[in-house]
Amino acid sequence: MSQRTRIGTTVLGYPRIGPDRELKRALEGYWSGRIDESELVTTGRKLRQDTWRELAEAGLDSVPSNTFSYYDQVLDTAALFGALPERFTRLGLSELDTYFAAARGAPDAPPMEMTKWFDTNYHYLVPELGPETRFSVAGGKPLDEYREARALGITTRPVLVGPLTFLLLAKPADGTPDDFESLRLLEPLLQAYAELLRTLHDEGVEWVQLDEPAYAADRTDAELEALARAYQALGELQHRPAIMTAGYFGDLGDALGVLARSPIEALAVDLVSHPSAVDRLASVSGVQEKEIVAGVVDGRNIWRTDVDAALSKAATFLGSARHVGVSTSCSLLHVPYDVNAETHLGERLRSWLAFARQKVDEVVLLGTALREGTDAVADRLASARAAATDRANATDLRQHRVRARLEALRPEHSRRSDYAERAKAQQAALGLPELPSTTIGSFPQTSEVRKTRAAYRAGRITEEEYRSAMRAEIERVIRLQEDLGIDVLVHGEPERNDMVQYFAEQLEGFAATEYGWVQSYGSRCVRPPVLYGDVSRPSAMTVDWTSYAQSLTDRPVKGMLTGPVTILAWSFVRDDQPMAETARQVALAIRDEVHDLESAGIRVIQVDEPALRELLPLRSAEHKAYFDWAVESFRLATSGISDATQIHTHMCYSEFGDILPAIDAIDADVTSIEAARSRMEVLDDLDAAGFARGVGPGVYDIHSPQVPDVDKVSEQLELALNAVSGQRLWVNPDCGLKTRGYDEVEPALRNLVTAAHQVRARRGVASG
Ligand code: GLN
Ligand code: ZN
Secondary structure, eight states: OOOOOOOOOSSSSOOOSSTOOOHHHHHHHHTTTTSOOOHHHHHHHHHHHHHHHHHHHTTTTSSEEEOOOOOOHHHHHHHHTTTSHHHHHHTTTHHHHHHHHHHHTTTTOOOOOOOOOOOOEEEEEEEEOOOOOOOOOOOHHHHHHHHHHHHTTTTTEEEEEEEHHHHHHHEEEETOTTTOGGGHHHHHHHHHHHHHHHHHHHHHHHHEEEEEGGGGGOOOOHHHHHHHHHHHHHHSSSSOOEEEEEEEEOOOTTTHHHHHHOSEEEEEEEETTTTTTTHHHHHHHTTTGSSSEEEEESSSOOOOOOOOHHHHOOOOHTTTSSSEEEEESSOOOGGGGGGGGGGGOOOHHTTBBBBBBHHHHHHHHHHHHHHOOOOHHHHHHHHHHHHHHHHHTOOOOOOOHHHHHHHHHHSOOOOOOOOOOHHHHHHHHHHHOOOOOBOOOBBOHHHHHHHHHHHHHHHSSSSSHHHHHHHHHHHEEEEEEEHHTTTOOOOBBOOOOTTTHHHHSSSSSOOOOOOEEEEETTTTTEOOOOEEEEEEOOSOOOHHHHHHHHTTTTOOBBBEEOOOOHHTTTTOOSSSSHHHHHHHHHHHHHHHHHHHHHTOOOOOEEETTTTTTTSSSGGGGGGGHHHHHHHHHHHHHHHOTTTTEEEEEEOOSSGGGGHHHHHHTTOOOOOEEEGGTTHHHHHHHHHHHOOOOOEEEESSOOOOOOOOOOHHHHHHHHHHTTSOTTTTTTTOOSSSSSSSSSHHHHHHHHHHHHHHHHHHHHHOOOOO
């Protein structure tokens, strides 16, 4: 290896959906046949080129490439190494269409599974690997992008998912035994990486980045040993670029030492999520030979960096490492493009924020300060400090009433009586049959409904017109459910664009952005609100709609709220106080809403927590602290009511293992969960964890357009009855119905109710 330049200043990745979501529109246009491949490719190229130019002009020493993706970087990696499942490659489609088939499915070829990227709200496609998998360098994307940037005069650093993270994120391919260990594929995969690195080296690539965030989670000794083996082997290659390995989303723990001792050139570490790693890392052996790229600018949140704290973290390595670089803590994929687009936010709030573009400037600023001394950039440091001071002193962000109320509340929150008592009171109040049926909340959001909401927002229709249109929709949904014979009804949520944004817009302490889109998966983006101050609820948020729905029917209508954890998970949250404190404030607002719903005569209230699993820390040592505040916030939100009011919650993901104790501890009367795809296995797990309250395992998968037939649903219910008594078992779909059409939902729900009736009849109980 010859002497090379250093990384210096860089970012680990950049948004790619386009400042105005250009890629989203192009992708959807291509999928629907409105534009052809060349138009899509042109859009992609322009976005990549704009990004490289912007990053180079901002003054970064090292500009990343291969951070663009038409769908997902893990899927890109599978395609790059020829590891797309055969059900897609045998379709005879073009390279691009094969790739999209893997992401979105094709007739008779269900898509690859999608799951959350660590503890973020980004989703990747899960590689499917087995003993038959053969790796090769099948794609040219990293090389092509490198050349494309070079043609603009910009030298880049190709970014790749690292070999261990790729294997550890994979699942056994169809027909492979469940205990197949993907690490068995490490040697052949390393050969493919070696070939790729050689090609890149021959092309003149100086640096590559290999991402290994999988090591921010708990890993076994065998997995650490595999990491050591892999980076020893890659490091020893004769023909390769310099390697920077990046670990982020947490502390790399023992992997830090492993990487520091391996013969690679640079190590990028996340010093934002776990600042304590700083001291440990400085004393790890092997660091003296490395460039440490200090991830001191938060890649996941949108606040301006505390420049002094960041500088002192980076400076820790000045004596110990060979060189010190400055970077973001992780890829900027998780933040929007540019805060300057948010003109309506107000000068002051805006001055506290940094989106991707501003974070690049922060990295450059910190790099200059580190290299040339703080005097060289005194003015810009001073203005960063002034904004930080202004934010810290912003007394109007504090609401004394909220803080005083929280002080006054007991630290432990519980319902008046235990579950057995409550269940009796609820049965007396509701008189539900065994295996009661319900839905998760939303009904199909027809284009009519969406248009009406848009027209109201744009001021094209009056408030009165909007209200009566929504009421008509609610009435339609109520009549439909009565007609179907559902036992506990919902109003259908037609007034909600999004289950977090709807509440954020009505709560104080939140601000909405206009262009703050962040990729969630593929072409899908979300626009998380900014939670910047103390939270309070100026007035009731859902009572009007819910009580209108209840006025139309004798059956109970279920009030529908989003829980504190989910509201935090899907917002950009203030970083100036512990999450636990912010969660308590949100919980208090929800508690008031729960109270008002109860006062308005609503007897069943659901508080959704679909993100409870998402915020679970990657390391098990931190689980307890998380559960403590997450559970407490749910209980705070739901405990201020009478025994007879029934609290439901809903969670939707299939990996429940780690959070079973929390599901029990939140003490909801009824919990609905995703289960259709896991054949009710989750019920046995709940049982084993001692869970003994009401449970509604989803009996049909709403993510699929298929209408389940009566027998299929009955079979699921019978299966469920093996684990749960008929008194505790609820009958419901997997999740909300808003993304489906009525042509699917109506027959599906009809079959669901029929199945419930059949099973009740078989058990010899009358239907309600
Ligand atoms: N009540 C919400 C709905 O039905 C729940 C959505 C969710 O679980 N993500 O749409
Ligand atoms: Zn759900």
